[in-house]
Amino acid sequence: MRQQAGNQPNTLRRQERRAWLKNAGAAVLGAGFAKAAWPQSVPAPSVTSVWADAIVNARYEDLSAEVVQRAKLCILDNLGVIAHTSTLPELRNYLDRQFSNGGPAEATVWGYGRKLPLETAAACNAFLIHGNEIDDSDFRSNYRPSCVSLPAPLSVAEFVQASGRDLLLATAIAYTVNGRLAAQLDRLQGLGFMPSSVVGGGGTAAATAKLLKLNAEQTLWSLGLGIAGGGGLFQYYFDQTEEKKLHVARTVRMGVESAQLAAKGYEGPRNIVEGAAGLLPSYLRETGRKPDYAAMKRDVRQWEGPLYIYPKFTSTSSSIGPFLDALAPLYQREKLKPTDIERFIIVREWALDSPFVKKILHFEPPQTIVGAQLNMNYSIALFLQRGSASVHDFTPAALQDKAVLALAAKAGYELVGPTDNFAVKLVLRNGRTLSAPFKYSRGEKPEPVMHEMRMAKFAALTQERMTDRARQQVIEMVERLDTVRNVAEWTVALHKLLKPLPRTIRG
Numbered sequence: 001m002r003q004q005a006g007n008q009p010n011t012l013r014r015q016e017r018r019a020w021l022k023n024a025g026a027a028v029l030g031a032g033f034a035k036a037a038w039p040q041s042v043p044a045p046s047v048t049s050v051w052a053d054a055i056v057n058a059r060y061e062d063l064s065a066e067v068v069q070r071a072k073l074c075i076l077d078n079l080g081v082i083a084h085t086s087t088l089p090e091l092r093n094y095l096d097r098q099f100s101n102g103g104p105a106e107a108t109v110w111g112y113g114r115k116l117p118l119e120t121a122a123a124c125n126a127f128l129i130h131g132n133e134i135d136d137s138d139f140r141s142n143y144r145p146s147c148v149s150l151p152a153p154l155s156v157a158e159f160v161q162a163s164g165r166d167l168l169l170a171t172a173i174a175y176t177v178n179g180r181l182a183a184q185l186d187r188l189q190g191l192g193f194m195p196s197s198v199v200g201g202g203g204t205a206a207a208t209a210k211l212l213k214l215n216a217e218q219t220l221w222s223l224g225l226g227i228a229g230g231g232g233l234f235q236y237y238f239d240q241t242e243e244k245k246l247h248v249a250r251t252v253r254m255g256v257e258s259a260q261l262a263a264k265g266y267e268g269p270r271n272i273v274e275g276a277a278g279l280l281p282s283y284l285r286e287t288g289r290k291p292d293y294a295a296m297k298r299d300v301r302q303w304e305g306p307l308y309i310y311p312k313f314t315s316t317s318s319s320i321g322p323f324l325d326a327l328a329p330l331y332q333r334e335k336l337k338p339t340d341i342e343r344f345i346i347v348r349e350w351a352l353d354s355p356f357v358k359k360i361l362h363f364e365p366p367q368t369i370v371g372a373q374l375n376m377n378y379s380i381a382l383f384l385q386r387g388s389a390s391v392h393d394f395t396p397a398a399l400q401d402k403a404v405l406a407l408a409a410k411a412g413y414e415l416v417g418p419t420d421n422f423a424v425k426l427v428l429r430n431g432r433t434l435s436a437p438f439k440y441s442r443g444e445k446p447e448p449v450m451h452e453m454r455m456a457k458f459a460a461l462t463q464e465r466m467t468d469r470a471r472q473q474v475i476e477m478v479e480r481l482d483t484v485r486n487v488a489e490w491t492v493a494l495h496k497l498l499k500p501l502p503r504t505i506r507g
Contacts, residue, residue, distance in 0.1 A: 043293050047273040048227070050297040052220035055173055055210050060165040060482075063172055063303055068482065070306035071171045073454060075154075076478045077136060077311050078129050078146045079110070080461035083498065084391060085131030086111025087464050089505055094245070098124055107155040111465070113495040118159050119260070122204075123253035125151035130196075130248045132391050133373040134461065137310045137318035138175075140443030141182035141195045144318060145309055147248040148200025149174040149207075152256055156211040157487040164484030170207040175305025178203030181227070181273075183443060184280055184291045189234050190354070191283065197232030197247035198283065201225075203305075204255025205262075214263055224268025225258035227279055238355075240371025307446035311454050314389040316379045323376070324383050326438035327424050331387065334434060336426070338385045338403060343410035345425040346376060348440070349418040363409045369394050380424060381408035390460065470497040 063071075085091060095109070098120050105115035109124040116124065129135050130147035138145040153170040156162075162170075181199035188195040205226025209219040232247035262268060272278050273296070280291040314324045323346070330336075350356045359375070366372040372394055373379065381404045383389040398404065416422065423437040441447065455475075462471055474497055477490065484490045 042271045042274055042276075045297075046271045046275075047293055047296045048220055048223040049270060051177060051206065051300060052209075052216050052223060054300045055206055055219050056214075056216045058169060058173060058210065058301065058303065060169045062301060063169060067172050067303055067306055068168055070309065070449075071168045071175075072478050072481055073311075073449070073451075074136070074146060074150065074175070074306050074309050075167075075171065075481070076458060076475065077454060078150050079474065079478070079494075080458040081131075081135050081146075082111045082125070082128045083465040084134065084461040085128045086501060087505060088131060091128065091131050091245075092505065094127055094249070095124055107159045108491050108495070110154065110491075110495075111498070112501070113498070118155055119253045119256040122151040122155040122256050123249040125155060126252035127245050127249040130245050132315055133317065133370070133394075134312065134315045134391050136312045137321065138179055138182060138308050138443060139310065139318070139441040139447075140179055140308060141186050141188055141199070142318055143182050143188070143195030143199065144248070145175055145178055145182075145196070145305075148196045148251055148255075149178050149203045149305070151252045152204040152207045153211070154487075154491075156208050156256065158491050159488075160211055161486050161488045162211055164481035164487060164490065166211060167484075167487050168481055169303075170210050172303040172306055173210055174203035174207035175309065176203070176300065176303045177206040177223075177305070179305045179308055179443075180296050180300070181279065184296065185283055186442070188283065189237070191287070192234050193283070194232040194234055194236075194244055194247050197244075197251040198230045198279075199227075200248060200251040201230045201255040201258065202227040204252050205258040208256050208259035209262065212259055212263055214259065218259075218262045220270060221262035221266065221268035222259040224270060224272040225262060225266070226255040226268075227272045228269060229254040229258065230279070236370070237374055240366060240368045240374070242368075242370055244370075304446075308443050310441070310447040311450060311457060313453060313457055314379070314383075315373055315391040315394055316389055317374045317376075320374075320376050320379045322438060322440060323380065323422070323424050323436075324389055326422075326436040327380070327383060330426075330434060330436040331384070336384070338407075340428050340430070341384055341407065342427045342429045343407070343412065344380060344384065344427065345412040345414055346380070347414045347416055347421075347423040347425060347437075349416055349420070349422070350413075352413075352415055357413055360411050360413045363411060365405050365408075366399060369396070369399070372399060375408075377408040377411045378404065380411070381405070384426075465498045465501075467499070470499075473497055 103117040106118040107121035108115055109121050126147045135144055135146050153167055153174055157167040178199050181202050182195055205222040209222040236244050273280055274293055312321050314321045346360055360377055363377045366375045366378050379389050382393055385404050386393055421437040422440045423435050426434040477494055
């Protein structure tokens, strides 16, 4: 009997510890917190338990043809993004630290072809995808999905030598988990948080768990740990600093590690989405918003996430891109010249006393590239002066462009309802006023494919790293992903098509 008491099974010890923690938590809530602020009932089954069961049982054959095609387009788009960002010397400050730390050669840092430990390689790939504000958007929370949805599938599929179909399935799972979390957390920036780093640990952990072939309980723990570790403050928007890349890199590292730990028996919370101190009650407390937990569970096996990804064609914040996309056809149709434009007016739903409107009406010239990319006045003025707002337009010299700064300082603002059309109005020097209205997406329905525009974006982003022939080969390799037997071999073959990085970048 003494021997049995001293060697209780791990499961029993965990149950006893959970019971103790539950009782301790109840005592704390009763003693120190207003019960109204801490919801006590949790709808059963929990969101993550439904997701974990769906993830474990998910098969490639369950994916619709449309989801498969969109997943391929998301992968291609972000390979183009990395081909571009891998050439940027300013990103080496983060990457060099990871390369110098080294470790087991488990997965590839894309664009460099160098291998690092799995979670480190995935973090580097997240950093690169978000490296120059050209990665895509999901308007369900106006967040950047691929930097926290794609690194884990790419890295883990290579690490375990999964098939291309496994990669596509994990990609769809990651976008779906992250998107469903984001859909309940709309307008997180207004609460002071970066949405991608808040939700991204969930999709990252989900994809990693699937590729590592974890069971339902381990997958549930992975989701609990991954979602619990999310976060990232929005202060970079005001201080014009670069930490948003670090936010997503840390989130992805944490999400991969969460699944790795769960595989070893490390437990995560089972009610992390809807529990008393879970994700949604915590972030939405005092906002008046009510999460729809039933919608989060409903039809999850459709793995619809990739359908809601908007590829983004300007090197700007995702809240700015749609205004420029609406402006582009008007600019071209009217054959406008910069000298034609007296000023412009931004029309949208932000309250007049919001900090975003104050930045429009009281323009301050951006001091950094990222500050310019997140500044609506500057981005629109840059587009009107140059006819584009691409990765090649945001330069140190452009920050000093007097014509751009003068036009940006003349911006006006009009308030409309959240369901009304948004617009950019151009007041011309000849007295005419032109308007570029559009319906701002809230992710109510899947985004359009825009295949031709995607291919044009891919060509522009890869011009420094791929020949025309290599570019077409990469497109074909992604298109045939569902026939690939070994993602590790596919990764090596794809990197052979890239032009070498300059010595100053390669290190």
